[in-house]
Amino acid sequence: MTSRMHGPAPRPARKPPSGKPPLASRMLRATWRRLPAKQHDAGWEPGLMVPAADGSPLITDHYFPRAEGDFPTLLVRSPYGRALPWSPMYGLLFAEHGFHVVLQSCRGTGGSGGAFDLWRNEAADGQATVSWLREQPWFNGMLGTVGPSYLGYVQWALALDPPPELKAMAIQVGLHDPHALFHAAGALRLENALAVGVGMTYQHQGMAPFVRATLRLRRRLHDVTTAQPLRGAHTSALGGKVPWLDDVMTHTDAKDPYWRGASLAQAAERLSVPTILISGWHDALVDQTFEQYDRLRRAGCETALLVGPWTHTSALQQGWPEVFAESLAWLRTHLHADPSALRPTRVRVHIGGENVWRNLDDWPQATSVSSWFPTAQGHLTQQPPTDSAPLTSFRYDPGNPTPSVGGPLLSRTAGPRDNGSLEARDDVLTFTGPPLTEPLDVLGRVSARLSISADTGHADVFTRLCDVDPQGRSVNICDGLGRLRTDGQEPSRITVPMSSTAHRFTVGHRLRWQISGGAHPRYARNPGNGGSPVDATTFTPIRMTLHADSALILAMPAHHAGLRPARNS
Template sequence: MARLTRLAGLMADVALGLPRRAARYEVRKDVAVPMPDGVTLLADHYRPAGHDEPLPVVLVRVPYGRAGAFGQLFAAPLARRGFQVFMQATRGTFGSGGQFRPFTTERDDGLATVDWLRKQSWCDGRIAMAGASYFGHTQWAVAPYAEPPLTCVMPHITSANMTGRLFYEHGVPQIHTALSWSATIGRQERPGLLSSLPDPRDRSRVNRALGRLPLQAVDVAVAGAPVPFWRDFVAHAEPGDTFWQQADHDQADLSRMPPVSTVTGWWDLFLAGNLADYTALRAAGVQARLVVGPWIHGEPGELRTIAQTDAAWLGHHLNGGPAPAGAPVRVYLQQAKRWLEFETWPPPGVRETLLHLGRGERLVTRPDDEAEPSRFTYDPADPTPTVGGPLLSPPGKQADNTSVEKRDDVLVFTGPALDGDFDIAGPVSATIFVRTSLPYADVFVRLCDVDPKGVSRNVVDGIQRLDPRLSEEPGPDGVRTVHVELFPTAYRFRAGHRLRVQVSGGAFPRYARNMGTPEPFGAATEGVPCDFEVLHDTAHPSHVAVPAL
């Protein structure tokens, strides 16, 4: 058994691109940690063999199980490098007591665990936290509040703000992500050897379920039983609901954060929040490093980079090893197959370039006096579909947008062929002047790359909900000025390619369809079509702003 364990460890290190290390360690399973409310959480304790003295602890808090793939990916590789790791199952998962209500108890439980660890004879008082995605979030729930502060953290592919950046992106529920994740967590502890593995049938189940109305109980269709997270997600989406404030930590005192290392991907659904967090951390004076690669959420290349940067970050902050080399920001320039390094994010010295929507479905360099409004109708009974983009799991990333761009409910504006390569890096935004027949509507904007054969592939996009309870009233002429935050990127449009902008009223099933009424999205069953007029003359200069390198 010991030989098999070592072989498995060697294979894991090779897969993660880590130098081979054979440090011996012991694992004490099912370590009980009492919470203040009487609930007990269980953890596995990895400790270097032959060491009796107190050592620093790397805390990993995870809802997907302490053993199996997650233990092999996030605990054992660190243990083989001589670190003491404490991998804890979050409340209500894999032996830990209580109910798993995601994002609602991680601050209290995490702080209580840190306090308990510091009282153990085998802990020297220094605690780091590691992990990605949900267990990146568990770091944000603890690090700004821990006293004394943590030694360092590594919150990868996650965000300090879960409400406006992920659950309800600029007011629009991300139903595909929410239901896909509900399907995973809803069945992960079912009896059976394969219950915790990805099920290829989940994708079709989720898509079928999202086509149903109402949405409030479709979790049963994908998970076989109600999933508390989905019920919370649909019940607390209305403006003014404070339920999810406990999941947002971007308003905490970030100056109290320890040094931060973070990894994300251009196609990761957490990207926008991840980069906003990095910028805020640096503004607060926190030592921080950032890597952004060409990855979707949990892609192998992303996981390898996480493992490698974690080992270096912990070696520096816990063992006094050398500081990571190079600039603090390292990003991959897509379509150029090269990495760029910057001192800050957004990159310094970029030039904002405006792509104006012009007449004749053209992208132009300046507004056109004679451009007539462009019109379309969004019908929630036949919602505008989306392809590609940042999703929880494949298929995502870039995709052929031909089928979407042929629809009558999608406006398309295309620029001329480029004389040379055009590189952009940084935030992308849009300003769209729009008149709608209903006060409830969504504005979706997508920037695409059109190759010489005419194939249009998405680069970045964004959405903004119009809601009279939140939005400014339209002007006397009924026109609204809608600012849309698209995802950031670093991307090369190659010579001979053309830039294209889409404008539409939705992107289903990635986002919930806008029914045109104030009815909560989870309970709605009837929708009303909405007529759009997009203005793009000199008085209404609708445009997309890109950061040119």
């Protein structure tokens, strides 16, 4: 085992005091199936005080293998507390597989001192914790990090200036850009913002307060998201003021000084620490994961990618056996020098529609581009239009906003859903292809090239790809939102990114392209008059007109370049 690379020569490893992990954690651990067999019993050393960068005490629990030997360390820093589910998922499980696990509450949470901030303290506090680790007799100089969501953000914060001991990272459904979590194309991701507000305010207090707060928000979600104005309306649902939530909701521009230092994208641009990235096709942060992977590859960093059929939360529930096994294999490879469980390819993705996993050499794959065009009859065809004439129009009323159905959210309503009731609305356009006579694979980025006008000059456009089965059930695959600024007469030509996917449309299924003026409360409704969505008290209905030279753009494997479905009937 490699010795530490910083400071004095390592002391002989000392076995920590041998306390059993919490009973609740052991009980939850006993319910999990399909996990790798444990190698050791785990011990627990709770309530350690680690000094933050400013001296504030960071409350820390230490899990460890109850065995003789020299074991590497995993650092897990969290604003969500150290009890369920983090204690069994990270402390207990990884200790059973031969790791010291340092599970720490970020400042201002879980009993730690100081005040919590969404991003301004994590880099310094992570470095301070590594300095503390260097003084522990059981620390052998081999360090890894692991964790999901904001627990991924703190990993990127440490990677801004990676300590020499850091040898591996496992970032699961991870965040690196808080602005992009709260905003898209100038629109507020309202439902995500409220979910983050509940999580950051209550989860570190324990499961009971968190569940009560979540249920309270669910009951009051309609009132909060339709309030006029929106600013401050969350107070009753969240049980009090959350000052930072108003701040992130009202600072829409990523270049605003408010967001200075929030994005940690630069960490991946020069990183050499082996890093695995894990996400789900319906994860609210999946686009950030693909950005991270692209930057790591361009930097020449050793990296791997796993994308499953999950949402942000189901990746840690139904997907946990795969997520844990992949993370464990990566960390054992780089911290234990044991590559026996490592998969042979850099990328592994789940193929929707076909419901299989596929190993790939890289992402994105070499692809061809397939363009699909709308017709006035509601068809979707590969025949290009002959002009750019107006095709059809619809009326978007922010007083009765088009609702959101499924998709990449942080809430329980995320994921693939039946879009039938949504598509029956007058304010939703649908264009549907013919039944396929051969399977059609979409593998990579999806986007919409839109030629569209809005009579008020101000509008959002929401665009979605769906899979329609032979029984007519329409299920969302991926989507995106763009913001229009027009003179009300001439169409605005914009390209709306619709994320990426790996999906097979099987024989008899049809592609459907869905277009509307919003998806509420996933996004705050556009007032239609140029006003701020957060402060608006008046709303103006919008007449939106789609032009014929619009197109749905699909990335397809190169072998599909000549594939053509049957003609429209």
